[in-house]
Amino acid sequence: MNISEFAKIAGVSKSAVSRYFNNGYLSEEKIALIKAAVDKTGYAPSLSARSVKNKVTKLVGVIIPKLSSESIARITEGISEVLNEQGYKLLLVNTANDYNKEIDSLELLRNNWVDGIILMASVFTKLHKTVLDKIRVPVVILGQNYKGYNCVCHDDFGAAYSLTRLMIDKGASDLACVGVRMDDMATGKFRFDGFMKALNESGLTLHRGNHETADFTSESGYDHARRLFSGKSRPDAVFCATDSIAAGVVLYCKENGIRIPQDVMVCGIGDSRLSRLTSTTITSAHLHYKTAGIEAANMLLSQVDRGKSAPRILQLGYEVVERESTDR
């Protein structure tokens, strides 16, 4: 049913109907007439047609690498909360860790579909830059710090530094790192750099064989723990780039009689629910994921409303949460 047909049923003009749905001038009498007809027919205006006129879709595109990750879920909940409140809807694109798809999705949303985009970026290629620079709608990048773009990110470097420092202060001298690929700047490079800074500051060196690159799963953490602990000299502390990886390391230790924290200390990042439930609970750094989502959505919507402005970068802090895995 369209507006003309409905107007006929309600016994009013098209404009009256339009005004009814757009808070225009309308007499009580007509309002009642239309309300009754709505109840009867269930008519609602076509959002597409409305968008054609308004040039506004009230839709925000959110591009994520995967869904089954506690951190991403929490971020997305934050985003969704703000969007809901402000009357926007969330168009979710899951790239399934496929970086080409990230580009495709940006292309897809580039014109005429959404009023703004939040990109949970992993790696950042020249292609990303090319596409991002062509996009007409506002974009906020979440979880990475790319100069020249609107970003909301975490203090990955600081969190890694503090945790490593903590383990050194507790007596660790032969530290290992299970990180992720370095082209993921936030989770890969910055967390590794923070780890290294703490080492260097204390005059420690990263021994050969003590640096592993895992993916984001605990299975992978488990596998890399095996490699770490099968060398001749075992590390006495393992810094992991994420809690999931740390959980895998903890599991490996449990199964192989390596005592935590007596034989080896372990920590992760993210303060996930998991870190409280593993056989040895895991010392971690709390990152404000939901807040990041909220801030990113607010940053985006303010640009949607008031037009693009100079790029801002918002970096959120962290809190170290000590648990059993470093308790000595």
Next chain:
Amino acid sequence: MNISEFAKIAGVSKSAVSRYFNNGYLSEEKIALIKAAVDKTGYAPSLSARSVKNKVTKLVGVIIPKLSSESIARITEGISEVLNEQGYKLLLVNTANDYNKEIDSLELLRNNWVDGIILMASVFTKLHKTVLDKIRVPVVILGQNYKGYNCVCHDDFGAAYSLTRLMIDKGASDLACVGVRMDDMATGKFRFDGFMKALNESGLTLHRGNHETADFTSESGYDHARRLFSGKSRPDAVFCATDSIAAGVVLYCKENGIRIPQDVMVCGIGDSRLSRLTSTTITSAHLHYKTAGIEAANMLLSQVDRGKSAPRILQLGYEVVERESTDR
């Protein structure tokens, strides 16, 4: 930029441009002309305007109660996979466990916005029915079994029965259940019913104080474990409606010197990653979450394409996965 303006730049007519983007008849020559202009200007047709003509948005609404849940994330990944493949986009609505918002969201999507809806339902009220019956686009309900609607669901009853049976076969005689609210039929009622059937079949009774109602978190599982184990007689087996709850129970036992499985057996449902990482790994039932998402999306799209048809119910099986928590 709109089609007319672009057509002028490309040096062709509006219709030619339209045909270019809709695989119509077009000479090589014009195709080249338009392609060049697209590269230069970045023009892409407005999807909203297209929808007005086509009466098709290529958008599917997905309503979920929350994001930070492994099962929901896996389901949604399945949905997203199919939608992507078929050229549909995913409009995500997070109701944040607010059942009123579930209704509102259905109302919102009811007309003219999406081509179909997947509803991850929790409870089912008369209001749900009223709204669902008014909706014009196809709807698939995921995770619950409501006669008369298209549903994809799990064998909650069977899974609970098998797990309880397993514990009884291993010698449990005083069983407890930590479930969730009964108006969530799938997770609450059916899992409890499955549990009870196994008890009854073996001539066992549910002792007073051995039935707790938790929410879906491990914190809640932890709290209810305290109540369970502070009575005079301790159960020798605890069936939990979800893995998260079970993880909380396991944590409580660990902290209070209650040995699993020697003193008490524990199991959950969902075969989550968590169940493999807790201090005592948790026996669980694998539910095919991602498959459920895939099947639901396929079911929905087939109705979108071929029009609504008689309601179908697809129930997926389960597999019991034995781990340490029942290993005796």
Next chain:
DNA sequence: CTGAAAGCGCTAACAA
């Protein structure tokens, strides 16, 4: 194969 023109459902400027 091509372009002109009508029309999708809606909004808003305009005249009443």
Next chain:
DNA sequence: TTGTTAGCGCTTTCAG
């Protein structure tokens, strides 16, 4: 306050 009317950007007949 109201109704009429001219678009919004696109697709698709229809006549060439």
